[in-house]
Amino acid sequence: MTFTAPLQQNAIKIMLLGSGELGKEVAIEAQRLGVEVIAVDKYENAPAHLVANRSYAIDMQDEAAVLAVIEKEQPTYILPEVEAISISALFEAEKRGFHVIPNAEAVNKTMNRKNIRVFAAEELALKTSGYEFVTTLEGLKAAGERIGFPCVIKPVMSSSGHGQSVARTADDIERSWEIAKEARGDASELIVEEFVPFDYEITLLTIRNETGTVFCEPIGHVQKDGDFILSWQPMQMSPEALKKAQEIAKAVTDGLGGRGIFGVEFFVKNEDVYFSELSPRPHDTGMVTLITQSQSEFALHVRAVLGLPLDFTFYGAGACGAYKAKNESHSPVLEVPDDAFTKDSYVRVFGKPESHVGRRMAVSLVLDEVESAKRRATEIVEKIDDH
Ligand SMILES: Nc1ncnc2c1ncn2[C@@H]1O[C@H](COP(=O)(O)OP(=O)(O)OP(=O)(O)O)[C@@H](O)[C@H]1O
Ligand SMILES: NCC(=O)N[C@@H]1O[C@H](COP(=O)([O-])[O-])[C@@H](O)[C@H]1O
Numbered sequence: 001m002t003f004t005a006p007l008q009q010n011a012i013k014i015m016l017l018g019s020g021e022l023g024k025e026v027a028i029e030a031q032r033l034g035v036e037v038i039a040v041d042k043y044e045n046a047p048a049h050l051v052a053n054r055s056y057a058i059d060m061q062d063e064a065a066v067l068a069v070i071e072k073e074q075p076t077y078i079l080p081e082v083e084a085i086s087i088s089a090l091f092e093a094e095k096r097g098f099h100v101i102p103n104a105e106a107v108n109k110t111m112n113r114k115n116i117r118v119f120a121a122e123e124l125a126l127k128t129s130g131y132e133f134v135t136t137l138e139g140l141k142a143a144g145e146r147i148g149f150p151c152v153i154k155p156v157m158s159s160s161g162h163g164q165s166v167a168r169t170a171d172d173i174e175r176s177w178e179i180a181k182e183a184r185g186d187a188s189e190l191i192v193e194e195f196v197p198f199d200y201e202i203t204l205l206t207i208r209n210e211t212g213t214v215f216c217e218p219i220g221h222v223q224k225d226g227d228f229i230l231s232w233q234p235m236q237m238s239p240e241a242l243k244k245a246q247e248i249a250k251a252v253t254d255g256l257g258g259r260g261i262f263g264v265e266f267f268v269k270n271e272d273v274y275f276s277e278l279s280p281r282p283h284d285t286g287m288v289t290l291i292t293q294s295q296s297e298f299a300l301h302v303r304a305v306l307g308l309p310l311d312f313t314f315y316g317a318g319a320c321g322a323y324k325a326k327n328e329s330h331s332p333v334l335e336v337p338d339d340a341f342t343k344d345s346y347v348r349v350f351g352k353p354e355s356h357v358g359r360r361m362a363v364s365l366v367l368d369e370v371e372s373a374k375r376r377a378t379e380i381v382e383k384i385d386d387h
């Protein structure tokens with residue numbers, strides 16, 4: 001392909017809508033190919049802003065504000081990086097001839113749990129947990145009884161576990177309602193899911209463009225309160241279960257279409273593979289690929305977007321631990337022990353300008369056999385502190 005230089009009149013431009021830690025790595029990979037990067041988020045000095053050619057802080061739920069920045073910058077590709085973006089702005093941008101990654105309808109389907117669940121379970125007939133959608137407390141109580149306990153309750157639009165809870169008995173329902181209400185903003189609908197007592201869960205990174213579809217090694221992970229704390233690669237799974245997951249990931253991503261990487265999430269119980277949800281962009285659990293692959297999930301996303309070949313090498317097993325802030329600060333300081341930096345381990349600091357309790361601020365990365373990589377990644381995170 002033909003490459004250009006940033007800031008020139010003919011530059012290839014990527015606009016990130018969302019500029020967190022995942023966008024930061026995408027921006028770095030785009031810069032490595034001479035692609036100009038415009039990073040947008042709702043606050044200033046977001047991680048990807050720090051490595052972009054230009055940055056904007058706007059209300060990304062505001063259609064007019066999003067369209068204004070798109071028209072001003074005329075990006076070659078628009079890459080959604082978070083769920084909370086005006087979807088009507090993406091549809092309108094596409095109508096005006098801009099290239100949304102993977103495409104506006106795929107973003108629409110995946111940003112809302114109702115759309116993707118109905119698409120996967122009812123249109124594609126994939127195996128998922130049982131589910132219902134509700135809009136009232138009474139509806140939630142009734143759905144809880146029908147689905148059975150425990151059940152998982154989530155706002156239809158949320159990520160990283162925000163607003164999510166498990167109701168163990170009918171007595172928990174009101175608490176779950178309150179938790180969801182706190183986090184859900186304007187989205188007034190909830191999904192009630194059957195609790196799947198899975199043996200393990202995975203993210204299957206699936207990358208597609210005109211050159212074909214490729215899969216990364218499956219990523220195992222542990223989540224706490226709906227947010228990942230540890231991920232590793234490869235997750236040991238039976239060839240049958242892996243094949244099923246790949247087939248489902250192919251069916252869903254083909255159904256969505258477009259170029260880019262998808263983080264397809266599954267629960268595995270015995271040989272049963274349940275489709276859970278997917279991100280039409282790099283996945284937080286996929287940060288482990290920063291150390292395990294010659295081309296990380298971020299590099300592969302950029303390659304897919306540009307229409308380049310998707311080949312890469314898997315270096316070997318590794319793990320990634322999430323460091324979450326323990327304090328609130330307007331100029332956060334992370335204390336990372338020097339011994340985290342070795343020949344096969346290191347830490348990536350996102351540079352978020354503010355911390356609050358539970359906010360992901362950095363990750364540890366270790367290249368080692370799975371069990372020791374998991375242990376070491378956890379130990380590093382446990383030794384980090386902030387103030
Ligand atoms: N039906 C379920 N049964 C069992 N566990 C579940 C169920 N739904 C969610 N979980 C647990 O909660 C985690 C987060 O759920 P989910 O992926 O739906 O939330 P999310 O907010 O979209 O997270 P993210 O944006 O980080 O992917 C899952 O990875 C899993 O560990
Ligand atoms: N599970 C989705 C996910 O991990 N998204 C990542 O977190 C950022 C928001 O972080 P913040 O809430 O700390 O601003 C997003 O911008 C994205 O990089």
Ligand SMILES: [Mg+2]
Nearest residue numbers: 160265276277
């Ligand atoms: Mg998830």
